[in-house]
Amino acid sequence: LAKTTQPISMDSYEGQEVNITCSHNNIATNDYITWYQQFPSQGPRFIIQGYKTKVTNEVASLFIPADRKSSTLSLPRVSLSDTAVYYCLAATGNTGKLIFGQGTTLQVKP
Amino acid sequence: KAGVTQTPRYLIKTRGQQVTLSCSPISGHRSVSWYQQTPGQGLQFLFEYFSETQRNKGNFPGRFSGRQFSNSRSEMNVSTLELGDSALYLCASSLGTSGDEQFFGPGTRLTVL
Numbered sequence: 477l478a479k480t481t482q483p484i485s486m487d488s489y490e491g492q493e494v495n496i497t498c499s500h501n502n503i504a505t506n507d508y509i510t511w512y513q514q515f516p517s518q519g520p521r522f523i524i525q526g527y528k529t530k531v532t533n534e535v536a537s538l539f540i541p542a543d544r545k546s547s548t549l550s551l552p553r554v555s556l557s558d559t560a561v562y563y564c565l566a567a568t569g570n571t572g573k574l575i576f577g578q579g580t581t582l583q584v585k586p
Numbered sequence: 587k588a589g590v591t592q593t594p595r596y597l598i599k600t601r602g603q604q605v606t607l608s609c610s611p612i613s614g615h616r617s618v619s620w621y622q623q624t625p626g627q628g629l630q631f632l633f634e635y636f637s638e639t640q641r642n643k644g645n646f647p648g649r650f651s652g653r654q655f656s657n658s659r660s661e662m663n664v665s666t667l668e669l670g671d672s673a674l675y676l677c678a679s680s681l682g683t684s685g686d687e688q689f690f691g692p693g694t695r696l697t698v699l
Contacts, residue, residue: 510688519590519676519690520629563629573644574619576629 480566482577489585494551496580498564501545507567509540509547514561514579523562524549551582559584588612590679590691598697604665607694611658611679617641618660619688620652623674632675635660636682664696672698 481499488494500509508527512520524531526538526547537550547566551558564577591610599605611618619642620632631644635654652662658679664671674693680686 512690517692519678519692521690522687525687573642574631574634576621576631578628 480564480575480577482562482564482580484578485581485583487583487585488554490555491553494554494558494582494584495548496551496562496582497546497548498566498577499546500564500566500575500577503544504567505544509538509544510565511536511538511547511549512563512565514563520563554582554584556584556586558582590677590689592675592677592691592694594694595692596695596697598699599667600699601667601669603667604663605667605696606661606663607675607677607696609660609662609677609679609691611660611677612689615679615681615689616658617680617682617686618654618658619678619680620660620662621676621678622646623676623693624672629676632662667698669698672696 508525510525511523513523514520524533524536524538526540528540531538539548561579561581563579567574590612593608609618617636619634622630622632632646632650633640633652634642638654649665654660674695676690676693678688678690680688
């Protein structure tokens, strides 16, 4: 059974780098891994997406090993405004159904 | 460019009733996906529509259905509401090709009494 697993919560301090790892067994071989950020009372917002190796944009990096059984979202130098819930999203290998991780609540402290 | 809009934003229904939620995607987007979000189950994929056809479906009972119109607007319907259907229902639109970024709406908060 396909499953996407993330840590439930993480704490960090302003200015630190935060890495959140998502495990996704049985991932579709030809689909992307996507990460979203969600603030209270808002819909999720796209952060970054990748297929393999490393992707970087202006807000984050995404590391995906060759076996694609996990991915790590890296947020450099977090600030208080990065306090949010972070979700990984991947498609299952068997059916292509989209599976969200349960979300990681990141609390950034001053 | 206007974002994804969902109506209504809040809804209260009683058990056994049915409900229809509406989603207007970003102009030019042809794919609309629906998700249910609850504290216990997190974000769960309901279904995806592309060019008026259901392209993918999650593991929800047949009480949950949807459709998409020629202008890409989408509706989802839940019949015979149960208490457990209380949730935030989110829709997301994208261009529709593999790897496209999904843009989420603010959601419809459904409460079933």
